[in-house]
Amino acid sequence: MNILFLRHSAGFEHSYLPDAEVACKQIGAAQGWKVQTTHHLQRISRESLAKLDLLVFATTGNLDFDDEQKRAVIDFVRDGKAFLGIHNATDTGYDWPEYGEMLGGYFSGHPWHQEVGVIVEDTEHPATRMLGEHFRVTDEIYTFKNWDRDKTRVLMRIDNDSVDLEKGNREDHDYALGWCHEYGAGRVMYTALGHPDALWHEDWFRQHILGCMRWALRLED
Secondary structure: EEEEEEOOOOOOOOHHHHHHHHHHHHHHHHHHOEEEEEHHHHOHHHHOOOOOOOOEEEEEEOOOOOHHHHOHHHHHOOOOOOOEEEEHHHHHOOHHHHHHHHHHOOOEEEEEEEEEEEEEEOOOOOOOOOOOOEEEEEEEEEEEEOOHHHEEEEEEEEHHOOOOOOOOOOOOOOOEEEEEEEOOOOEEEOOOOOOOHHHHHHHHHHHHHHHHHHHHHOOOO
16 A cells, blocks of 8 residues: 655644654554655645555645646545545645535634543444544544534544533534545545644554554455
8 A cells, every 4th residue: 555644734833743754654564555754745746646545634724736736636535545634634725625525624623622532433433443432532622614424424523521512613512523434436534633742652543543544445444
């Protein structure tokens, strides 16, 4: 498997990114996969994507892609390949509506940066089966706009009893933290976790990221 991890920051620069690069390379090496990382947007082209199986975004802000690069990314997934968005991958591409539609939503705020309870809705999924039915994590908790659970497969959500809902910004109080879906002939996976540097050194979190990759790559269902 050939994987490219794009960690371009056109907005806020997350401190976890170097840890994530190393972790993803180590995860890939253990599976016999080739994982490359870059912050250069010019690495994304129709020609380069043709050599990949999985594209990973950990980006912020409006990416300075030209129209052909944008079409190439969407076609890459739609034509049968895999995409994984990590944490701030929803906090990007606001001027690129096809991206938001593909991923399933956009960042709408992070009202909670604390330990929260997480309810695992799908305990059989390869990305969440190591988490049990409920776990606790300290993270920067995102909320989302242009997101609808009817359009995706929700894997985990905030336990609303563990946060002050008055700080939230969704009328339905439906705060997912991970989801996945088919997009055309391809697969899209998103995890909202990953802001703390230390998480990338936790075995359970690395298993979670591996499960995200394996599902997106159709190695597991």
